[in-house]
Amino acid sequence: MSTSTLPSAAPITLERTIVKSWKGPIALSIFALLAIVLFGVFARPGVSHFRLSTTGDFFQLPQLDVPTTSTGWILAVILVILAAWSVLMVFQSRRVPLWLTIVFAIVFMAGFLTWVAADALIPIPGLLIGAVSLSVPLIFGAMSGVISERSGVINIAIEGQLLAGAFVSAVVASMTGSPWAGLVAAMVAGTLVSFALAAFAIKYIVDQIIVGVVLNVLVSGLTGFLFSQVLTNNPKFLNTPPRFDRIDIPVLGQIPIIGPVLFDQTVIVYFMYIVVAGVAYALFRTRWGLRTRAVGEHPQAADTVGIKVNLRRFWNVSLAGAIAGFGGAYFTLGSVGSFTKDMTAGAGFIALAAVIFGRWDPIRAMLAGLLFGFATNLQSVLGIIGSPVPSQFMLMLPYIVTIFAVAGLVGQSRAPAADGKPYIKS
Amino acid sequence: MSGNEPVDRQLPNISPEKATREPGQSGTASEPERSRWNVAMREILNGSAMISLLAVVLAIIIGGILIAVTDENVQATAGYFFSRPGDMIAAIWNSVSGAYVSLFQGSIYNFRRPGFANGIRPLMDTLTFATPLIVAGLGVALGFRAGLFNIGGRGQMLFGASAAGWVAFSFAGLPFPLHLIFAVVAGVIAGALWSGLAGLLKATTGANEVITTIMLNYVAYYFVYWMLSTQGLLQLPGSNNPKSPGMLPSAVLPPLFGQQYSLHWGFIIAILVTFFAWWLLNRSRLGFQFKAVGLNPDAARVAGINVPRMIVYVMLFSGAFVGLAGVFQVLGTVTTGFSAGIDAGIGFDAITVALLGRSKPWGVFAAAVLFGAFKAGGFAMQASQGISVDIVLVVQSVIVLLIAAPPLVRAVFRLPKPNLLSPLKSNKTQGKKAVVTK
Numbered sequence: 001m002s003t004s005t006l007p008s009a010a011p012i013t014l015e016r017t018i019v020k021s022w023k024g025p026i027a028l029s030i031f032a033l034l035a036i037v038l039f040g041v042f043a044r045p046g047v048s049h050f051r052l053s054t055t056g057d058f059f060q061l062p063q064l065d066v067p068t069t070s071t072g073w074i075l076a077v078i079l080v081i082l083a084a085w086s087v088l089m090v091f092q093s094r095r096v097p098l099w100l101t102i103v104f105a106i107v108f109m110a111g112f113l114t115w116v117a118a119d120a121l122i123p124i125p126g127l128l129i130g131a132v133s134l135s136v137p138l139i140f141g142a143m144s145g146v147i148s149e150r151s152g153v154i155n156i157a158i159e160g161q162l163l164a165g166a167f168v169s170a171v172v173a174s175m176t177g178s179p180w181a182g183l184v185a186a187m188v189a190g191t192l193v194s195f196a197l198a199a200f201a202i203k204y205i206v207d208q209i210i211v212g213v214v215l216n217v218l219v220s221g222l223t224g225f226l227f228s229q230v231l232t233n234n235p236k237f238l239n240t241p242p243r244f245d246r247i248d249i250p251v252l253g254q255i256p257i258i259g260p261v262l263f264d265q266t267v268i269v270y271f272m273y274i275v276v277a278g279v280a281y282a283l284f285r286t287r288w289g290l291r292t293r294a295v296g297e298h299p300q301a302a303d304t305v306g307i308k309v310n311l312r313r314f315w316n317v318s319l320a321g322a323i324a325g326f327g328g329a330y331f332t333l334g335s336v337g338s339f340t341k342d343m344t345a346g347a348g349f350i351a352l353a354a355v356i357f358g359r360w361d362p363i364r365a366m367l368a369g370l371l372f373g374f375a376t377n378l379q380s381v382l383g384i385i386g387s388p389v390p391s392q393f394m395l396m397l398p399y400i401v402t403i404f405a406v407a408g409l410v411g412q413s414r415a416p417a418a419d420g421k422p423y424i425k426s
Numbered sequence: 427m428s429g430n431e432p433v434d435r436q437l438p439n440i441s442p443e444k445a446t447r448e449p450g451q452s453g454t455a456s457e458p459e460r461s462r463w464n465v466a467m468r469e470i471l472n473g474s475a476m477i478s479l480l481a482v483v484l485a486i487i488i489g490g491i492l493i494a495v496t497d498e499n500v501q502a503t504a505g506y507f508f509s510r511p512g513d514m515i516a517a518i519w520n521s522v523s524g525a526y527v528s529l530f531q532g533s534i535y536n537f538r539r540p541g542f543a544n545g546i547r548p549l550m551d552t553l554t555f556a557t558p559l560i561v562a563g564l565g566v567a568l569g570f571r572a573g574l575f576n577i578g579g580r581g582q583m584l585f586g587a588s589a590a591g592w593v594a595f596s597f598a599g600l601p602f603p604l605h606l607i608f609a610v611v612a613g614v615i616a617g618a619l620w621s622g623l624a625g626l627l628k629a630t631t632g633a634n635e636v637i638t639t640i641m642l643n644y645v646a647y648y649f650v651y652w653m654l655s656t657q658g659l660l661q662l663p664g665s666n667n668p669k670s671p672g673m674l675p676s677a678v679l680p681p682l683f684g685q686q687y688s689l690h691w692g693f694i695i696a697i698l699v700t701f702f703a704w705w706l707l708n709r710s711r712l713g714f715q716f717k718a719v720g721l722n723p724d725a726a727r728v729a730g731i732n733v734p735r736m737i738v739y740v741m742l743f744s745g746a747f748v749g750l751a752g753v754f755q756v757l758g759t760v761t762t763g764f765s766a767g768i769d770a771g772i773g774f775d776a777i778t779v780a781l782l783g784r785s786k787p788w789g790v791f792a793a794a795v796l797f798g799a800f801k802a803g804g805f806a807m808q809a810s811q812g813i814s815v816d817i818v819l820v821v822q823s824v825i826v827l828l829i830a831a832p833p834l835v836r837a838v839f840r841l842p843k844p845n846l847l848s849p850l851k852s853n854k855t856q857g858k859k860a861v862v863t864k
Contacts, residue, residue: 214826390656395644
């Protein structure tokens with residue numbers, strides 16, 4: 001919030017200058033309109049079935065059956081009310097809160113699912129569990145991007161860091177028989193990729209985007225080469241990592257619907273909660289965070305007050321690499337099991353999209369990661385029940401949303417001021 | 427979503443055209459052109475050609491180390507290295523020389539085949555692989571010269587290939603040269619428009635083209651995949667596979683030296699396009715404006731150049747070149763119908779090609795031929811020596827990393843620092859430019 005002092009006032013009064021941003025309400029209104037058209041005008045007859053719990057759950061919830069058309073109308077009306085509320089808030093010069101957007105997104109998703117599931121069954125727990133497991137590497141990658149870019153180094157190499165983490169964790173965990181060793185090794189691998197990024201970007205002042213792109217190719221080539229030359233010759237010894245078991249947290253894991261989704265997961269997912277909370281706290285509430293942001297926004301000012309800009313950038317980028325490497329380990333130790341060539345399949349770029357869509361904020365980036373994971377998993381679930389929307393369009397969604405976000409059509413997305421600019425002390 | 431934005435932030439550089447980024451350390455590529463002799467002298471003094479050569483050598487050495495370390499014979503002989511070191515040295519020599527000999531034989535000339543006509547076939551393969559790389563590399567290089575980073579090669583190629591492919595298998599009645607020209611033009615326009623979208627977004631909203639082109643790659647991939655798996659659009663009628671029908675013979679680029687070689691007329695087009703790119707950048711008014719925008723958008727604007735319009739134009743041209751690479755893929759390389767993987771990673775290789783060629787048209791041409799040789803040779807090496815073709819990716823990326831950081835190469839080879847106009851120095855001034863203070 002910007003402030004400017006008025007010289008004449010005896011007790012200094014702070015004047016707030018407020019810019020009304022209509023982009024949010026406009027976006028919500030468009031989606032609300034879309035909802036009316038889709039759920040109302042193009043309503044599909046029938047009954048939508050939702051399975052709310054699996055057989056292993058502590059609480060058994062009955063299957064939810066709702067009439068498609070009327071539910072669609074009700075949800076569309078709710079969406080219109082929410083959009084109208086956001087318009088009203090901007091009228092009153094108030095900020096549209098994040099929770100309103102989240103509620104809007106959830107209601108829209110519920111409406112969409114109801115519309116899609118006419119005379120079909122959607123297993124909600126499976127949908128959500130799949131979404132979370134697809135989101136985990138995205139969120140780790142996004143945290144890596146947030147830390148790196150907040151300190152002024154563009155991290156396109158997230159993909160490479162994830163892939164390096166996945167590869168090394170598979171090999172080390174297979175050789176040692178301990179997934180924990182694999183996890184540590186993955187962090188080291190991610191850090192090594194970051195060292196290369198930091199060395200070239202900070203010491204040799206090579207364009208950071210170029211280094212990132214080339215490092216992705218390098219890691220893809222290295223892991224692919226080692227995979228076909230070494231791992232395929234001895235898969236038993238080198239590429240059968242033990243996987244982490246799911247740990248059910250006693251009380252929390254028994255909450256209906258979200259309990260099994262969030263609290264019956266592998267240890268990597270629990271680490272993810274800690275990492276997100278830690279990054280969010282550290283970035284905005286600690287001395288480290290203040291200095292990191294200073295280095296990313298205005299390195300000269302930071303240097304003037306005695307912060308070693310390049311050193312801090314170097315270690316922050318390394319930390320970012322460690323986090324992304326950790327996320328890469330989820331591919332092998334958490335979900336798939338063994339390493340395959342290019343198994344990250346663009347997750348690093350979606351993580352980058354999550355960073356931008358999340359406006360370089362850890363919590364928002366995590367939500368963006370969850371949204372993208374959800375969209376990806378929704379596509380595979382809809383593929384099974386046969387959806388009216390081609391699955392490719394669901395898969396496109398995260399990327400289109402990011403383009404809109406970058407273009408400033410959905411909220412404003414502004415990078416840290418010195419993001420991507422090397423700092424040379426004069 | 428976004429509420430009250432701060433208004434009077436005193437932060438530098440929030441203008442949309444802030445991204446004046448140079449491809450790597452390409453101080454030489456972006457500096458104003460001087461007289462030809464001057465440039466040539468400076469090249470030698472700067473050692474930029476020398477650095478490129480040394481980077482290639484270093485990358486090949488690193489590739490050799492990787493091949494040796496992962497070779498099973500080497501690993502076996504390493505067990506008794508201290509009793510019989512000769513065995514291990516021989517094993518290393520066998521594996522590395524075997525790999526590079528087959529790389530050579532797969533890319534330039536194969537002495538084992540009888541006769542010149544057969545022996546030269548690898549070179550033809552090299553040039554075939556190089557053909558799309560040349561034009562795609564030129565597209566990326568053009569963007570670099572104007573300070574734009576086009577990572578969207580994949581999407582632009584896919585759209586170029588789809589449009590050209592659709593024309594090539596749909597219009598059955600058209601005669602040969604007309605049908606081909608129609609298909610090529612359609613592909614070029616499709617690539618240009620897809621890339622122009624990113625340019626338009628940057629020019630109007632300031633959206634960073636790096637992000638938008640990456641995202642548009644994925645959008646293009648899924649869109650083309652959808653078209654390929656939908657009857658009536660691009661899918662082969664009556665098929666369930668996401669694959670298009672084969673191209674009609676009237677729209678296929680004819681082979682250049684007869685049916686026995688894979689090389690097609692696209693190579694001639696690529697040479698002409700390289701010449702055109704050279705003319706565009708060095709002799710035309712538009713190219714001058716492109717370079718002015720790339721060197722300093724603020725100065726360009728003051729000089730009366732419409733910077734947003736130039737950004738759109740650059741992206742249109744860049745996408746047209748890259749789209750042409752997609753056209754070469756469907757009408758020249760794979761004429762039996764294409765799938766969503768038709769781009770074959772060329773869109774990304776083009777970035778490394780443009781960097782290696784230092785964003786100069788003929789430099790890009792040479793770099794593309796080198797990478798074409800790596801590709802052709804890499805596949806031959808995989809077939810004969812069982813060494814994964816991924817090693818080529820490693821070698822390529824190491825080359826580009828090293829070229830981007832000349833001080834590193836100099837440190838490795840203990841070369842003296844050039845005193846005047848050193849890349850390190852120009853780097854530093856570039857860096858100073860990058861952090862703008864107000």
